[in-house]
Amino acid sequence: MTGPVGTLREAPARFAGGLTEIAPQTYAWLQPNGDWSESNCGLVVGGDAAVLIDTAWDLRLTRRILAAVADEVGVPIRTVVATHADGDHVNGLQLLPDAEFVCAEAARDELAGENPGALRWSQTGVHLLRRFAIGPPRRFGAYLDWMLSPFEFRGIEVRGPDRTFAGRLQLTVGDRELHLHHLGPAHTAGDTIVHVPDAATVFAGDLLFTGVTPNGWTGPVAGWQAALHAIAALEPEVIVPGHGPVSDLGAVAELDRYWSWLTEHASRLLADGVSVDDAAEAIVRSDAFAAEPWGRWDCPERTVCNIVLIDRARRGVPTHITHRERPLIMWKVARLAARLRAGATPA
Numbered sequence: 001m002t003g004p005v006g007t008l009r010e011a012p013a014r015f016a017g018g019l020t021e022i023a024p025q026t027y028a029w030l031q032p033n034g035d036w037s038e039s040n041c042g043l044v045v046g047g048d049a050a051v052l053i054d055t056a057w058d059l060r061l062t063r064r065i066l067a068a069v070a071d072e073v074g075v076p077i078r079t080v081v082a083t084h085a086d087g088d089h090v091n092g093l094q095l096l097p098d099a100e101f102v103c104a105e106a107a108r109d110e111l112a113g114e115n116p117g118a119l120r121w122s123q124t125g126v127h128l129l130r131r132f133a134i135g136p137p138r139r140f141g142a143y144l145d146w147m148l149s150p151f152e153f154r155g156i157e158v159r160g161p162d163r164t165f166a167g168r169l170q171l172t173v174g175d176r177e178l179h180l181h182h183l184g185p186a187h188t189a190g191d192t193i194v195h196v197p198d199a200a201t202v203f204a205g206d207l208l209f210t211g212v213t214p215n216g217w218t219g220p221v222a223g224w225q226a227a228l229h230a231i232a233a234l235e236p237e238v239i240v241p242g243h244g245p246v247s248d249l250g251a252v253a254e255l256d257r258y259w260s261w262l263t264e265h266a267s268r269l270l271a272d273g274v275s276v277d278d279a280a281e282a283i284v285r286s287d288a289f290a291a292e293p294w295g296r297w298d299c300p301e302r303t304v305c306n307i308v309l310i311d312r313a314r315r316g317v318p319t320h321i322t323h324r325e326r327p328l329i330m331w332k333v334a335r336l337a338a339r340l341r342a343g344a345t346p347a
């Protein structure tokens with residue numbers, strides 16, 4: 001047995017972690033609380049083989065998942081599917097060298113731009129900032145140090161796929177069918193869901209966050225909502241989000257409503273000339289926000305990322321936040337997190 005799976009940081013777990021059977025021969029690996037890089041995986045067993053959906057952000061955590069699968073299921077993983085190219089879903093792929101790795105073409109292109117080695121240097125850099133800097137750099141260092149500290153980035157190698165697809169792909173494992181649908185760009189360009197019809201289950205990757213504010217790196221928001229509608233059209237009974245507890249179509253509808261709500265409220269402020277940063281702060285501090293379900297979601301500071309996407313779409317420019325732009329966006333995210341924690345009044 002792998003023992004209880006708690007959160008990766010100090011927070012008490014909001015839901016049970018570890019390997020959970022969600023339908024016959026169909027499992028989710030849940031990593032509470034679904035906060036930054038506390039990502040879930042899936043496993044579908046057919047006959048004497050299994051398909052793994054996603055890995056964790058580092059090798060140590062991925063080994064823990066693989067050990068739980070070996071102990072509690074005991075069927076070899078022959079195929080691994082990545083729902084997208086973010087490191088917290090693919091950084092353990094090298095531990096399954098004999099399994100065929102399948103992802104969308106767009107995810108393959110994004111994987112080529114990943115650099116897990118840089119995470120090690122970032123981890124050291126932000127730790128030093130937290131300890132020795134003062135003022136805003138210290139705040140930035142503290143936030144990213146908190147975000148990165150549970151992970152061990154040594155030895156991670158980017159693995160390219162053995163098979164890619166565009167649109168849809170059907171995989172067969174034993175007597176089971178898995179339908180892969182590429183629904184990006186939304187959270188990332190390569191966003192893919194895995195639909196398992198005989199289990200009425202969808203593994204949604206980061207198209208669904210439950211109980212935690214989503215963060216969009218690519219957008220547009222309209223594309224994300226179209227992806228949510230595509231998931232709903234499959235009428236699944238069980239949906240495993242990329243982050244958060246096992247969910248259902250209610251969570252999909254709620255996230256769809258969040259995007260409409262945020263687009264409406266942010267667009268009004270942006271049209272009045274309010275900056276993205278100030279719009280994000282004003283929104284998450286508003287009574288209207290507190291009255292909605294998202295007023296209770298973790299990581300409200302990610303609203304900054306989401307309003308960047310909304311702002312760019314309004315201005316008719318590409319919404320994608322590039323790797324080069326991410327440090328500046330994270331600077332703003334850290335700033336908002338610190339301001340919310342301190343209870344500071346809006347500037």
Ligand SMILES: [Zn+2]
Nearest residue numbers: 039088206242
């Ligand atoms: Zn993720």
